[in-house]
Amino acid sequence: MSRICDVTGAGPGFGNNVPWSKRKTRRRWNVNLQHKRYYLPSEGRHVRLRVSAKGIKIIDRDGIEAVVRRIRARGVKV
Template identity: 45%
Template sequence: MAKECLITGKRPVAGNKISHAHNKTRRRWEPNLQWKRVWIPSENRFVRMCVSTRGLRTISKLGVEAALLKAKKRG
């Protein structure tokens, strides 16, 4: 399973960790992903999805079906 939010599309990003002595080593910033069980009224069932905390806020604001439609349009 890729570490990607199904709603917002957030993925890990890479960059440099810089020490006090200014040594540079590669590192990754992971998105804050949570497994959530979401009720979809139109399908009358629960769906388990991996979403970021920002994605959870989007679901709360728009509703589940509107958020999924927006995500489908995004790709």
């Protein structure tokens, strides 16, 4: 299962570990994903989303109804 936020679409970043000796090895920076359950009043049910910390802030700002509408417009089943 890939580590991608349902709201923002953010995925892991990739780069190099660079120690003092300058010997580079590949690494990745994972997104801060959380499993959150939100209640949709219009449908009378809960939805479980895999959201990043920034995605949680976007839901707090715009509301869960607007965010779910945007996710469905992208063609993702919620």
